[in-house]
Amino acid sequence: MRLATWNVNSVRARVDRVVAFLERSGTDVLAMQETKCRDDQFPHLAFHAAGYEVVHHGLSQWNGVAIASRLPLEDVAAGFDGMPTWGEPAAAEARAIGATVGGVRVWSLYVPNGRALEDPHYRYKLDWLAALRAAALGWQAADPAGAVALVGDWNIAPLDEDVWDVAAFAGATHVSAPEREALAALRDAGLTEVTRRFTPGAYTYWDYKQLRFPRNEGMRIDLALASPALAARVTGAHVDRDERKGKGASDHAPVVIDID
DNA sequence: ATGGTAGTGTTACTA
Numbered sequence: 001m002r003l004a005t006w007n008v009n010s011v012r013a014r015v016d017r018v019v020a021f022l023e024r025s026g027t028d029v030l031a032m033q034e035t036k037c038r039d040d041q042f043p044h045l046a047f048h049a050a051g052y053e054v055v056h057h058g059l060s061q062w063n064g065v066a067i068a069s070r071l072p073l074e075d076v077a078a079g080f081d082g083m084p085t086w087g088e089p090a091a092a093e094a095r096a097i098g099a100t101v102g103g104v105r106v107w108s109l110y111v112p113n114g115r116a117l118e119d120p121h122y123r124y125k126l127d128w129l130a131a132l133r134a135a136a137l138g139w140q141a142a143d144p145a146g147a148v149a150l151v152g153d154w155n156i157a158p159l160d161e162d163v164w165d166v167a168a169f170a171g172a173t174h175v176s177a178p179e180r181e182a183l184a185a186l187r188d189a190g191l192t193e194v195t196r197r198f199t200p201g202a203y204t205y206w207d208y209k210q211l212r213f214p215r216n217e218g219m220r221i222d223l224a225l226a227s228p229a230l231a232a233r234v235t236g237a238h239v240d241r242d243e244r245k246g247k248g249a250s251d252h253a254p255v256v257i258d259i260d
Numbered sequence: 261a262t263g264g265t266a267g268t269g270t271t272a273c274t275a
Binding site for chain 1: 263264266274275
């Protein structure tokens with residue numbers, strides 16, 4: 001199975017490019033983030049025409065997560081138990097969707113950005129990650145030998161080498177110790193990152209501004225965490241950097257994972 | 261030079 005994760009930054013603005021990627025790359029299952037639309041606005045027809053079914057969770061023009069697959073999708077879940085809320089009035093955001101495909105439990109995740117260390121959104125981000133860890137501990141306890149993939153835009157650079165200039169991030173989100181610790185704590189639920197060893201030095205995101213992509217000033221923030229049973233089946237991974245090129249590109253590139 | 265781009269219910273907000 002070829003599984004990919006991609007923050008598409010609006011599926012409606014990029015549907016042709018996303019479908020072309022699916023067909024070109026031989027991707028069986030694509031987890032998308034930042035679809036930026038409600039369910040009734042999702043461009044299902046273009047995916048169906050290419051032979052993919054889609055499950056989508058979108059509540060507004062913000063966030064939005066989906067899984068497209070040419071294998072059957074089962075047991076779809078919008079959000080996970082205990083997921084924190086945001087805003088006034090407090091409400092769950094569309095940042096997680098899960099489905100079982102080919103025996104693998106796949107979650108497409110869009111972790112809150114955090115905005116700034118002193119911003120309430122940063123606490124929301126940490127709480128969201130802690131709640132995800134608690135949910136994952138439950139999944140592990142229920143099925144210790146299960147194949148689980150948590151993929152998406154984590155909005156965290158786990159290591160200093162995952163940003164082009166760590167000094168430029170002093171006092172900023174994405175690299176702070178609490179964020180990195182919240183991500184690392186998912187290890188308690190048996191989850192490990194499976195793409196890094198195949199993609200050393202690769203970035204997955206480059207800001208639209210300041211010529212970040214031409215200068216390769218990027219960040220590795222799109223990650224794939226896997227349960228032990230699934231991690232043992234990962235045979236390769238790559239970042240499809242070409243998808244960041246040209247007119248109409250997302251600011252993220254797809255991360256592709258091959259599973260035996 | 262405290263900007264710069266791109267997306268959305270666009271003239272405000274999110275990233």
